[in-house]
Amino acid sequence: MNSRITTGMVQRSVLSDLNSISLKLARTQGKASSGKEITRPSDNPFGTAQAMGLRQAMSANDKYKSNIDDATGWMDTTESALASMSGYLDRAHTLIIQGASDTADQTSRNSIASEIDQIIQGLKDSANATYAGSYLMSGTSTGVAPYAQGADDTYKGDDAGWDPTTVGVLREIGPGVTLSINSVGRELLGDGQPPMTTSCSTCCATSPTICAPATAPGSRATSRAPTTTSTRCWRCGRAMAHGRTASKLRRIGSTRSRKRSRSSFRRPRTPTSPRP
């Protein structure tokens, strides 16, 4: 359509073509050297938003992975603690059967009693398992050991995670998926037996002998200092919140499977069964 082609036109159009080619070349080289398809949002606005979303998703997945690793470590440690507790219980069970046999005399029963004392310390030791500095079985009071070594058997942690009204130690393992990973020592081992020196008036009235301080060597009573916290009868368990009974102990082996289902959460139960 241009009838006249002038020197300026030719020069200008060549220059403008060269410019646009140079621009393309610079963009392509920039992509090659930076290794990035998008260096500025305006290169591809929609792609930028997508890339940012993907970055976020990657970071979230990293987070879930780290949480899952952490929770797995926590669970593994809990599991091995429970396994060793189960071993202690098996041994205690055997010892109790031995002691119940008529063939056992006082000496062997004394030695059984002292081994059971050791087993109790061992159980508490297992319950005091830690993972990365946190106690696994103190509820959310992860800085506090659930049980102290020695005569005091009371549970020191809290009930978070067992008691459905308080949340336990949580891990987010997927979008909107959280898991409570802690155990509550009280659910497993209770608060220990109150000292035998503390009995209620009813029990004292019906069988006065039990109210006398037990002095038999090797018996539980001698090794236990009277505690000020225990105001309940050791014999009948009246007004007693937790007691360690044989039936309770035997359940420990199946505790973890119970914990999996939330519907089986139970409030701490008052033992009603009579003591053996």
Place this chain on the structure above:
Amino acid sequence: MPISSFYGLQTSLRGLMAQQRMLDTTSHNIANASTVGYSRQEATLAASQALQVPAGSTASGSGAHLGSGVDVQSYRRVRDQFLDLQYRGQNTNLQEWTARANGLSSAELSLSEPGTNGINQQLANFWDAWSKLEQHPADGSAKQALVEQATSLGDSFAGVRAQMTAAQSAAQAEYDDITRPASGTDQGGQIAQIATQLADLNTTISHFLTAGDAPNDLMDARDQLLDKLSGYGQVSVEQLNTGSLNVSFVDKVTGTTYPIVTDMASAWGGPPAGDNWTPGGQMGGLLGVARIPGGTVDGYLNTLDTIADTIATKVNAAYGGSFFTIGTPPAGTLMVDAALTTDPTAVTAGTGAPGSNDIALKLSQMAGDPAIDGAYRAFVAQVGSNVNEAERQQSNGQVLTDSVEDRRQSVAGVSMDEEMSNLIRFQRAYQASARAMSTMDEMIDVLINRTGRVGL
């Protein structure tokens, strides 16, 4: 009536002189082939007034007009004013988008997205710090790291906001510089300076035109100034009888005119108060970026403020206390509560015992929140689209301006081929005129020196 024997000499002389002028004009064109704004010139020739031969001099007995050669009528520049108008319209559009693209590019760069230094990554790190606290709710170092990360998130917001504000003020400063009127010894901004030059040119051009001259090169200079002016804003030009011009900016929306030059005097008094106009061109582009309120960057700042405000509100609500404090403007003042920066261990990870982590979990679950991360992503996409649009419009405008400029150059540009062929044409015509003159000379030589010598 007899005709002078020397008559033909005069005719040849006219031819020689006319061809010489043609050659001069051709040389001028060739010399200015690369001069910006130059329009090619040509000398227009016309046969000079013929010698009237009275009746009876021809065979038929009637009178006659005997040709007397050629005269240069005028030297004119070859230029199409309508193409000038089209060019200026396109140039106004091109410069508006160029200014907009440049202004928005710097706002876009301040985001440093997508990458590892942008707010997006800082947000991800922030949520991640909560997740770490979720894993170690009683760990002082996790709390310390969280407070550091939250502070750095606030700093990122403040940094982006400050850079965007800087882009805004840079555009405003450029606009102010262009539009500054002359006062006292200050010559003013670019527009005021062009106005002064235009007024001077108007004076000189109308002086020459009144005298009947055509100051072609001055008119080229004036057209070039008008081209330049059209880059700053939409220009309207009114031609006066004297050859002088009235030039003014025209508001693209209201059509109100703002005079730049009135006849021989500069009339530029600066933009209207409060920059309340839509001038188009570079001024329009800069104003569109910088205007407060209503400018593009102003909109960006508001969005950024909203996102920062949402972060503070939502995080504090989930935290169940004061984690972030916020002031005005929100994006510039998003800070971790002073009580927590002085003692990071005061951060609470859960509602229960020190080992509980339900609060940290709730915050860690906020990662990717549509009102925070989502809103920010949408914001980045919006900035990207705006820059993308501006750059597309700019290259569109460039193509349109180029095509009008091509047509203008097709008319007014110097074609070397044409000038070279003209050179040969005029040279030959000059030679032929010279030959005619020597033929005439020989004839007169015969007449004077060889005639009537019988018997000598």
